[in-house]
Amino acid sequence: MSDSDAQRRADVAVRAAAAGADVAADSFRTGIDVELKGSKTDVVTQADRDAQTAVIERIRSAFPEEPIVGEEEDALKEVPETGPAWIVDPIDGTNNFVDGIRAFGTAVAAVEDGEPIAGGAVFPALGDTYRVGPEGIFRNDESVSVSEATDPETCTVCPTAWWDLNERDRYAALVRSIVTRFDDMRRFGCAQLELMLLASGAFDGVVTDVRMNPWDSVAGVRAVREAGGTVTDLDGDRWRHDSRGLVASNGGIHDELLAAVHEIDSNNSTNRSGNRNH
Known part of the structure; x- marks a missing residue:
C-alpha cells in the first residue's frame, strides 16, 4: 500500500x-x-x-x-x-x-x-x-516518540489487559516481577491509552501474557512501532494480532521486559511445586 x-x-x-x-x-x-x-x-x-x-x-x-x-x-x-x-x-x-x-x-x-x-x-x-x-x-x-531510557531502575511499566479470576496468580507474579525489576508500575484499565502513553514517552513498557483482542491492541501497537518502539510476542518474535501475549517497550528495556514476563511461568512452577509438597 x-x-x-x-x-x-x-x-x-x-x-x-x-x-x-x-x-x-x-x-x-x-x-x-x-x-x-x-x-x-x-x-x-x-x-x-x-x-x-x-x-x-x-x-x-x-x-x-x-x-x-x-x-x-x-x-x-x-x-x-x-x-x-x-x-x-x-x-x-x-x-x-x-x-x-x-x-x-x-x-x-x-x-x-x-x-x-x-x-x-x-x-x-x-x-x-x-x-x-x-x-x-x-x-x-x-x-511524539518513545522514551530513550535504558536503565530498568528508572523505568515505568504497565501490566495491561486483564486476567480471569482463576489466573490472578499470573497477574500477581507479573506485578511482582515488574516492581522488583523496574522503578514503578502504572495501570489505567484502557489498553489503547496505555500503548499510546508508551508511544509518547510517558511509559517505558507495556506487557501482558494474555492474548489481546485486536480492538484493544492493534492501533496502539502501530503507534508504538511508528514512535520507534518494539512490540513482540512472549518469545521475542514480531507481534501479530493473533499472538499470545504482548511485550511492548521503548526498545531500550525490551530484553528486561521479556525476562519479567518469563518470570511468571518460573514463579508459578515454583508455587505449584510448593503447593504439592505442602
Whole structure:
C-alpha cells in the first residue's frame, strides 16, 4: 500500500475515532444503564453500541466495501489475513467510562494483510487525539516518540489487559516481577491509552501474557512501532494480532521486559511445586 493511501486511511481513522468519542463524551457521567456481556466485570452500555455505529458510518462513507472488525454486536471478530480491513474499539476502557474515570476513548486501526498501517485514537475526557500513519505519530498535532531510557531502575511499566479470576496468580507474579525489576508500575484499565502513553514517552513498557483482542491492541501497537518502539510476542518474535501475549517497550528495556514476563511461568512452577509438597 502506498504512503498516500496509508495517510488517507490515517485521516479516516482519526475522523471515525472522533465520531465515536463524541458519542461517548455525550454520555459520560450521565448515569447510563450498564449491561453484562459475560463476567461480572465485562460490561457494555448503549453508548458503546452507538459509538461503534458512528465509527462504522464514517469508515463506510470512505471505504464502503472493506470489512470492519469491532468489539460490539454484529461486527466481525477476527482480522482478515488478506486485503484491507478496519478494527474498531468504540469505547476502550468501558469500566472506567461507567465509573466516571476519564481514562477511556475510541480507537480505530487500518490493516493490510493483517498488518496495522494506520490508526487513530481519541480520548475525549483527556483532550488527547492520536494520529498514526506512515509519516509518524502525533498527539494533538505534535510529533511524539518513545522514551530513550535504558536503565530498568528508572523505568515505568504497565501490566495491561486483564486476567480471569482463576489466573490472578499470573497477574500477581507479573506485578511482582515488574516492581522488583523496574522503578514503578502504572495501570489505567484502557489498553489503547496505555500503548499510546508508551508511544509518547510517558511509559517505558507495556506487557501482558494474555492474548489481546485486536480492538484493544492493534492501533496502539502501530503507534508504538511508528514512535520507534518494539512490540513482540512472549518469545521475542514480531507481534501479530493473533499472538499470545504482548511485550511492548521503548526498545531500550525490551530484553528486561521479556525476562519479567518469563518470570511468571518460573514463579508459578515454583508455587505449584510448593503447593504439592505442602
